[in-house]
Amino acid sequence: MNATIKSISSINIKFFHIHIFELRNITFDSIKINTPGDSPNIDGIHIADSTNIQVANSVIGTSDDCISIGSGCTNLTIFNVLCGPGHGISVGSLGKNVGEKDVIGLNVSNCNLTGTTNGLRSKTLQSSPSRLKATDFVFEHIIMNNVYNPIIINQNYCPFANCPKKRVLEKRYENRVAYNLVCSEVAPCEGVELSDISLKYNDNEKQPKNTSICVHVYGSSNGNVKPDPCI
Template identity: 50%
Template sequence: MDFLKILKCTILIFVIFACTIHAQNLSSCVFNVMDYGAVADGLTDSTSAFLKAWEGACGADGAPTLLIPKGAFLVGPLKLKGPCKSPMSVSLKGSLSASTNLDLFSSNWVEFHYIKGLKVAGGGTLDGQGASAWPQNQCPNKSKCHTLPTTLVLAFVEDAKINAIHLMNSKFFHMTVFASKNILLNKLKIKAPADSPNTDGIHIGDVSNITITDTIIGTGDDCVSIGPGSTNVTISNVKCGPGHGISIGSLGKYLNEKDVRGLRVKNCALTGTTNGLRIKTWQNNPSPLVASDIVFENIQMDDVTNPIIIDQKYCPHNFCSDIADAPSNVKIQNVAFRNITGTSASPVAVQLLCSNAVPCEGIELSNVVFKSDKFDLKTQCVNVHGVSDGSMNTASCV
């Protein structure tokens, strides 16, 4: 009997000891920026503290978490680089405000580079404080310009989930994902004024296996823009507006751009945007490329100016007089528009202007129904080969 009591006591002591060590390990894996000198007053520059906390977390074993607690933090450029010893978690509970001193920025604001396994969540906010920088944006008026800082960048990142954070008033793009794979962007809220220049919500390029879902975006440019090299992309349950819609491109401006393949946009809503679903390519491309296997389906639009548009003579701000007669060499094929409904704010609800050098092929319009109280709606097609079926309340040009 005494032996059993001793055994039970020994087991109990061991369990308590093990739990204590486990709790200590969990605590040691949390790297709170406040412990590194960050000040949550919204005025004190806490850049150095954030970088030191990241360095500690990135070098830690186990399951490290960079904790940004509730409060307001002022920070300049944050280059959060890997590779790290372990998958990284960032618990963003507070609000970060970007410095308004542009001299501090050599490129972007918050950048994650070379990381395998990344989670960012917590309901916090990244405020780019872009209003002070927008008057200095010369890109709308110059073909070659110095771009302002993007708020959040993922580059050379693999297996990442960005969940339930807010981005607002970026100086330039709100978020860019580049040269990355296996990325989930979920339940984001992205907001900037409708007249803020080049404040795209999410821009992706040279990525594979990326999903954008359950997200609300209202900005001064594209809600989502899909650049060259994007493959296996799913965009679902996105609410867009104001902004320039959901765009593929522009494509074909630079040498050796990669193809865009395997894009699905579904169950989205666009309200008051200048474009709805758009594919845009430059003329006189230095290298040929292909945009193919694209499906837009179950899309609701309200008061959208160009609901469906393929523009293979894309040229913003009339910088292209020297190539006005040169065709686009971007091949667009196997693109389906299915179950697209709503109201058009212009008389041309469907405009498909394809290249005479490489006409669009395999274009499908199925159950595309737009209404307008102001216009007799029409469709317009140039160099398009495809089919149309189902409900169509305007004469199809396909």
């Protein structure tokens, strides 16, 4: 399938405004999504099991992820998207179900996130029934304004009440930390690069002692990276 879906507005929809599943070669251009930030867990655009999908020139305000990316996605492009309110742009949750597929090739560029809970996030359940890869992600030219948790990799994610004690660590890690990179001991994160990043706390906020947390993550930082990273 080859198609362009353009200039559509979606207001106050339940669950997902747009659900992209098992599609190929689709461009979503100039989409407007609007849901109050205090609504119950409404995603803007959810993409799963799809290839060559582009979301561009769009404005998304909702109560959960502006754009969420599930398993089985390859070659996704997100360009010139305004996100807020919401939970930012997220990969996952991954690892919830048996037989989930890899997520390979994600490019997010020239986006603006304002007033969101998270910025750029990848989350994997801490006890996954299947092993999968999430690789070849590039995030560049992103502007964040009043974003509570800017950059997150969380491989100990668990949204359930009966989680192991690692949930306590998860709560501590996701607390106004600029770079929150918490990976698995069994399958650590490799090849992570932080380059030319400038994140500043609001003038009325006291900068916490720990602005960067790294657990089982390996990579490098290059150029001007502020606050100081842990890799």
